[in-house]
Amino acid sequence: xxxxxxxxxxxxxxxxxxxxxxxxxxxxxxxxxxxxxxxxxxxxxxxxxxxxxxxxxxxxxxxxxxxxxxxxxxxxxxxxxxxxxxxxxxxxxxxxxxxxxxxxxxxxxxxxxxxxxxxxxxxxxxxxxxxxxxxxxxxxxxxxxxxxxxxxxxxxxxxxxxxxxxxxxxxxxxxxxxxxxxxxxxxxxxxxxxxxxxxxxxxxxxxxxxxxxxxxxxxxxxxxxxxxxxxxxxxxxxxxxxxxxxxxxxxxxxxxxxxxxxxxxxxxxxxxxxxxxxxxxxxxxxxxxxxxxxxxxxxxxxxxxxxxxxxxxxxxxxxxxxxxxxxxxxxxxxxxxxxxxxxxxxxxxxxxxxxxxxxxxxxxxxxxxxxxxxxxxxxxxxxxxxxxxxxxxxxxxxxxxxxxxxxxxxxxxxxxxxxxxxxxxxxxxxxxxxxxxxxxxxxxxxxxxxxxxxxxxxxxxxxxxxx
Numbered sequence: 001x002x003x004x005x006x007x008x009x010x011x012x013x014x015x016x017x018x019x020x021x022x023x024x025x026x027x028x029x030x031x032x033x034x035x036x037x038x039x040x041x042x043x044x045x046x047x048x049x050x051x052x053x054x055x056x057x058x059x060x061x062x063x064x065x066x067x068x069x070x071x072x073x074x075x076x077x078x079x080x081x082x083x084x085x086x087x088x089x090x091x092x093x094x095x096x097x098x099x100x101x102x103x104x105x106x107x108x109x110x111x112x113x114x115x116x117x118x119x120x121x122x123x124x125x126x127x128x129x130x131x132x133x134x135x136x137x138x139x140x141x142x143x144x145x146x147x148x149x150x151x152x153x154x155x156x157x158x159x160x161x162x163x164x165x166x167x168x169x170x171x172x173x174x175x176x177x178x179x180x181x182x183x184x185x186x187x188x189x190x191x192x193x194x195x196x197x198x199x200x201x202x203x204x205x206x207x208x209x210x211x212x213x214x215x216x217x218x219x220x221x222x223x224x225x226x227x228x229x230x231x232x233x234x235x236x237x238x239x240x241x242x243x244x245x246x247x248x249x250x251x252x253x254x255x256x257x258x259x260x261x262x263x264x265x266x267x268x269x270x271x272x273x274x275x276x277x278x279x280x281x282x283x284x285x286x287x288x289x290x291x292x293x294x295x296x297x298x299x300x301x302x303x304x305x306x307x308x309x310x311x312x313x314x315x316x317x318x319x320x321x322x323x324x325x326x327x328x329x330x331x332x333x334x335x336x337x338x339x340x341x342x343x344x345x346x347x348x349x350x351x352x353x354x355x356x357x358x359x360x361x362x363x364x365x366x367x368x369x370x371x372x373x374x375x376x377x378x379x380x381x382x383x384x385x386x387x388x389x390x391x392x393x394x395x396x397x398x399x400x401x402x403x404x405x406x407x408x409x410x411x412x413x414x415x416x417x418x419x420x421x422x423x424x425x426x427x428x429x430x431x432x433x434x435x436x437x438x439x440x441x442x443x444x445x446x447x448x449x450x451x452x453x454x455x456x457x458x459x460x461x462x463x464x465x466x467x
Contacts, residue, residue, distance in 0.1 A: 002237040002466030003244060007040075008226065008252065010177060011100040011128030011150070015042055018463060019180075019228055021256025022046045022104025022131055024189060024434060025419035030087045031264040034094025035456035037101050044131060045091050047103045047119055049076070049387065049416065050083030062420065064385045070402055073386030077111040081118035088119065092126040100128035102152070106190070107135035108291050110386040110398040113143070120147040129177050134190045134293065135389075136164060141172040150177035152228065156184045156192030157208065158215035165219050178252060179216065180228040181209050185285065187231030188256055188436035190293045199285050199294055205229065206242070213249050223249055230254035234438045234445070237466035255463070257436035261448060263455045268425045274298070274433065276448065280440040290393035290412040298433040302418065305373075310411050312350045312368040313361070314343035333358055337366060359410040362392075367410055380414040387416035 007014040020036040022028050022044035029051065033043030052060045062079050064072040084103060091101050103123075105116050120127060124147070132140050133154025144151035153169070153176070155161045161179060169176055184191040185202035193199055209227055216225065226249070233239065233253050242251050259265060261272055282299050288306045289295045297303055316337040317325050325338040328347060337358060339347065347358070347368060355368035359377070369377070384394035391397075393412035395404045415432070422431035442448050447462055454462065 003240055004466075005236070005243065005464060008250070010042060013098075013100070015099050016040045016460070016464065017226060017228075017250075017252030018042065018460060019102070019131075019230075019252060019254040020044045020259055021188075021230060021254050022102065023256060023260075024106075025049045025416070026051050026423035027260065027265075027267055027434070028104075029266045030090030030094060031266055032259055032262065032456060033087075033101060034091035035262075035264040036259065036460065037091065037095035037099030039457045039460035040099050041460055042100045042102055042128070043091060043095065044102045044104050045084065045087045047080065047084035047087075047105045047115060048109055049080055049420070050087045052079065052083045052086050059424065064383070069384050069386055069396060072384070073110055073396075073398060076385045076387060077114050077118070080111070080115045081122070084115070084119045085122040088123040088126050092123075101126060102129045102131055103127055104131045107132055107137035107140075108190075108293070108389050109134070110388050110396075112137075112389065113139060116143055117146075120149060131180060133180070133182060133192065134291065136160070138164060138168045141169045141175065144175050145172045148175075150175050152176070152178045152180050154180040154182050154192075154230070155212070156182055157194065158212040159194075160192065161212055162215050162219065165221070170219065173221065176221070176225060178226045178228050179212065179221075180230050180254060181205070181212055182254075183208075183229075183231030184294065185231075186437050188283070188296050188439070189434045190289060190291060190295045191285065193285075193294045199287075205232070206248075209242075210247050213247070216249075226250040226252045228252045228254050230256065231436060232438050234258060234441050235467055236463060240466075257439050258463075259456065259459065260435075261442055261453060262459055263453055265456075267423060270425070271422060271428045271433065272453070274428045275435070275439060275442050276451075278435065278439045278442060283435050283437045283439055285437075288412055290391045290409070290415055291388055292390070292392055296435065296437060298428070298435050298439065300429045300431070300433050302429065302431050302433075306411070306413065309367050309369060309373075312355055313365050313411075314339055314347060315365050316360075317364075328358065360407060361411055362407040362409055369410070377410050380417060381408050383417075384414070385416065 008017045018041040020043050028046045033045045036043035066072045129150030131152040140151045183205045184193040285296050328334040328337040350368040357374040358366040381394045389398045392409045395408045397404050418431040
């Protein structure tokens, strides 16, 4: 029998320990997060390139006519602060004084600190807390203290938490409202897999969360600070053993994928329709993201193209560098590459299939693409607006000399472009469709049968029953 949840005190009021995951570029906005808070939970506005609106309520397109990447990056920061501030104001209004509103930022996004400070400055009294992951956000506690808001670090292991605590968070313990454990094998979007962990060997979250709680206790963190389980949470009855469990201490739950299919969810209808078709195993944990992190997304043609692109890859040498190598071709760029006879045969097969263009990677390999794909990759790299602190795809870095110093990597993609497109009506099959590994349950959960799409309020009510 499902035990049921008890409210917690957060942001000075009682709320349900249910947190809406703050999903990237415009996949959670004022409508969804305001409704989540109005239902008594903690709504989360995504502060990653959020939308702004004109006087008629239409989304203002984010365009970057500036000549240099640095200028485009400064424009991106302006868009981000304007958009997230507007989203928070609208969400706060919708919440009607119920629940709480958080904002979510990725520490690895370009200008993260400037964006976070700009938004918090403009929304004083409206934001209860900041969730932050995708990297090691050491400065999060210091920024939260300056604006007197709670902070909720996102970690994927007890070890990561300990590093953050020792370096920074122990100085501001009173504002750490919760620690979000984001399971690297179950959660959608970017995941915190370490080099010591195998992406193909999922680990049971229970011992990892117990280890996190043990680490928090060892460091003297208050028992009142909940751990938020994020990733793979669908039916709360499946987590019954976690609730009121003295080993784990106080537990809250974050829902990222499930709120995508609600009436208030801002994602386009074509994306919602696609989610109803996802089968078990259709979400792939992959490493194509220009951040360098693993991430989880639905296997669309966009993702398959990246998979096949990396499969069409061979190492190369310069002339005379290694005995036994032969020239890849007699004309064009092919003359510059010396490869093994076996790899030349592979490359000739790919080129006959239309993948005629060899592109160098930072790892002394070449991948083969069509002329059209080569032109698209080059244009996307040239149009870079600095949306990440470090970008493998374009070699951008958001400080110092503005370059990572490495060759731009054609095995990756422009994440800003594809996330903006999927969020604003383009076909999800042609873009990166982030989702958690439980997305297949839209197809099997009777709550969504016959094409039913609940309101956020109905979803929260359903979740609280254990279903």
